[in-house]
Amino acid sequence: MSSLLLIEQALNGLQFGVMLFLIAAGLTLIFGVMGLINLAHGSLYMVGAFAAAGVSALTGSFLLALVASLAAAAMAGVVIEMTVIRRLYDRDHLDQVLATFALILIFSEGTRYLFGSFPLFLDKPEWLSGTVTLPLGIEYSLYRLTLIGVGLALAAGLFWMIARTRVGIRIRAGENDREMIGALGVNISRLYTLVFALGAALAGFAGALVGAIQSVQIGMGEPVLILAFVVIVIGGIGSIKGAFIGAILVGLTDTLGRFLLPQLFALFMNPSEATSVGSSLASMSIYLLMAGVLLFRPKGLFGEA
Template sequence: MTLPLFIEQTLNGVQFGVMLFLMAAGLTLIFGVMGLINLAHGALYMVGAFAAAATAAATGSFILALAASVVFAAFAGVLVETLIIRRLYGRDHLDQVLATFALVLIFAEGTRWVFGSFPLFLDKPDWLSGTVMLPFGIEYSLYRLAIILVGLVVAAGLFWLIGRTRVGMQIRAGENDREMIAALGVNISRLYTLVFALGAGLAGFAGALIGAIQSVQVGMGDSVLILAFVVIVIGGIGSIKGAFVGALLVGLTDTLGRQLLPMFFALFMEPAAATSTGASLASMAIYLLMAAVLILRPKGLFGGA
């Protein structure tokens, strides 16, 4: 692998990791503060993507499409938390899994009823199309680079919100002792709704960003949700820093593994066999990474930190 190709694939891995962080950050906040296993988080990712595609088609504005993805996903999150999730606090995790899985089916069929079964397409704006020239003669997608930059800005804002604001202090306190902050006068129901809306908005924003690369279709958040769970297990449940580091590790492991493993096995096998073996192991690489982290740190890299 040449140096330019390695750098390009590394950037692809960072872009994938940033997108996973937007998903995993909300998921880890929801579980850390509320103790809730939310399988419907991927459906909110899908809601954001469909809201962006529909808004872009109606207005022609990509910026409005991104804003709509956050607003509609956060609004859907508030409705879900207020009407359904609020009744699951303190219930067994099995009840939470069954209820949120039912929400996945409801969102999927509702989206199919509104938009149909065919995928939608969210076009990149002209000012984000094309490539940009990077050092070492690398031509890289301007849109993918923009995803990295925007994702890092959102990550910095989230770190500031959690670490430097009064709301962040309440969220961090809620992770440690929900009963105590309620006794101190914090409106715990409002805090839960805020956290759920924040997580939903981040998921919807991630769906909109990726919707301009892939097609927008029903069920598009399911596979991303699985990877988001892997991220928070690696990083440590309830840790934003862990979600960020875990997302980058997963993104780089998945992207570079798909490139490097077939090349490695090509040294010992026929090209066809090397490609097949490398691709198979590459799809397992992130789960092997998760297993290795859990062996060394059962609570994740930053769990309990």
């Protein structure tokens, strides 16, 4: 096994992890502040990817496509928060699950109506194509390396906003005692809309960034949503730090598992069987990780009661 190839796969896992964080951070913010289970969060990821692909096809500009993904996902978030989600805050979680599941179907069929059923492709810009030489002579994709840098920069900015700004103070206060901050004059409805739009924008931006690696298609948000839920359960519901650590753990576990397990089983069985068994176990690895964390930390790594 080549150590350089192992490092390359670890970088792929880090890239996957920081993209998961952008999705999971919005999801954990929404649940932490509003107490809302939002199954439609993956659809906002899909909205951002389709908006970016559509604008890129019209203008040829990747940067405009990224701006479009942020704007489209945020606007979609504001619309559904004001028209649907706002009616669910005082309802039980079953009502929230049913309503947001209905939103998944609406977004899927609406996207199919606007863009058709065939996948779209978002081309990487020329200035982010090719590879870059890292220490130890590792040749790595410039675009994936950029995704890591952008994801880490956004994570740092989100941590700073939550910890240092007035909006962040209100968000943290809303997690602990929403009635009290309402009594102090904070507009709760406006705060909820802002948090929902922020979470939606992060998800849509992640969809646009990943859309240049894989095809943009209907239903692309649901598998990512499942992983995002795994991330916030591992990290602790409502914890941004937990979402970041959980996302990195999930990204590395999934990517390295798919790389290492087939090679491990190849020592005991023929290559085709080893690939099949190893890939199956790799798909289970993140759920085994979640089970292991919950066994010792039922509230997650950084969760509170």
